[in-house]
Amino acid sequence: MTMTGYFTHRDCWKHEMGPGHPECGERLDAIEDRLLTSGLGVALDRQEAPIASLTDIELAHGRIHIASMRGLSDWLKEEIEAGGPSHTQIDPDTSINIHTWAASLRAAGAAIAATDAVIAGEMPNAFCAIRPPGHHASRHKASGFCFFNNVAIAAKYALERHGLQRVAIIDFDVHHGNGTEDIVAGDDRILMASFYQHPFYPLDYVHSTASNLVNVPVPAYIKGTEVRDIIERTWMPRLEAFQPEMIFISAGFDSHREDDMGQMGLVENDFAWITQRLMDVAKRHSKGRIVSCLEGGYTLSSLARSVEAHIRVLADV
Numbered sequence: 001m002t003m004t005g006y007f008t009h010r011d012c013w014k015h016e017m018g019p020g021h022p023e024c025g026e027r028l029d030a031i032e033d034r035l036l037t038s039g040l041g042v043a044l045d046r047q048e049a050p051i052a053s054l055t056d057i058e059l060a061h062g063r064i065h066i067a068s069m070r071g072l073s074d075w076l077k078e079e080i081e082a083g084g085p086s087h088t089q090i091d092p093d094t095s096i097n098i099h100t101w102a103a104s105l106r107a108a109g110a111a112i113a114a115t116d117a118v119i120a121g122e123m124p125n126a127f128c129a130i131r132p133p134g135h136h137a138s139r140h141k142a143s144g145f146c147f148f149n150n151v152a153i154a155a156k157y158a159l160e161r162h163g164l165q166r167v168a169i170i171d172f173d174v175h176h177g178n179g180t181e182d183i184v185a186g187d188d189r190i191l192m193a194s195f196y197q198h199p200f201y202p203l204d205y206v207h208s209t210a211s212n213l214v215n216v217p218v219p220a221y222i223k224g225t226e227v228r229d230i231i232e233r234t235w236m237p238r239l240e241a242f243q244p245e246m247i248f249i250s251a252g253f254d255s256h257r258e259d260d261m262g263q264m265g266l267v268e269n270d271f272a273w274i275t276q277r278l279m280d281v282a283k284r285h286s287k288g289r290i291v292s293c294l295e296g297g298y299t300l301s302s303l304a305r306s307v308e309a310h311i312r313v314l315a316d317v
Helices: 026-038 063-081 100-119 150-160 178-184 224-242 268-285 300-315
Strands: 004-008 044-048 088-091 094-096 125-128 167-171 190-197 213-218 247-251 290-294
Touching: 004 100, 004 300, 026 300, 044 100, 063 088, 063 094, 063 100, 100 125, 100 150, 100 290, 125 300, 150 167, 150 178, 150 247, 150 290, 167 178, 167 224, 178 190, 178 213, 190 224, 213 224, 224 268, 247 268, 268 290, 268 300, 290 300
Parallel strands: 004 044, 004 125, 125 290, 167 190, 167 247, 190 213, 247 290
Antiparallel strands: 088 094
């Protein structure tokens, strides 16, 4: 019996943005600890994430953006050798260290390798425990803790390298996946569906009205029952009509009610319910094929419990 894939790499721990930053390696430690103590880890097919090729990253990002990230990394190494700073800022809350470039390539590589494995039938679905996250990275810009858009790269990869005709991207992070929207808006091969707290970060983003988007703003303090109703009314009819051949998930668990990064009211059972509804769609239209990639989730306890709930449904255990 094939098992749900679990893709990660130690390079993803080494990227960090300074003391006290919420997007930190301890997030992955919390997930690993939960998998160990719950016993869920034995039900997973653990895989080491490879390095993504720049050609594949170019499916979602411009060459200048990729080159600037690499150049910043090289410059920072020279600065450190000369006694300079250990980090350099991208925006007010996003910075890189000398390990960010490798971690970003591993994160994108995990999503790509998981896509290959799931399409090949080596595993029914996969979860990528990766950082940095990706859904705020637009075609030409890093922002919001994100450098390369892992899910958008993987979705484009499935279309361009494997010849799929239709894929869906689902995003349940508390923040809008503005980078993903920027990359996929107007590409009718991709249906993007999300909910996100609004008004909230990124406040300056101008939302697209492209017909392939089902991005639903919701108010702060919304409860899981209301979110489930929104999903049934807005996402599900479009997913059923679209009949995706594969589903990609931007799995952001900062929409949990205990997470300090947002003010939404979801709990573990809501993430399990959302995952099951997506599994239902995947079974009908996608040969069960799902690749899920970690996005947000910054209160360690709720993050770990929510990831466990999400993976339990993927693994059917």
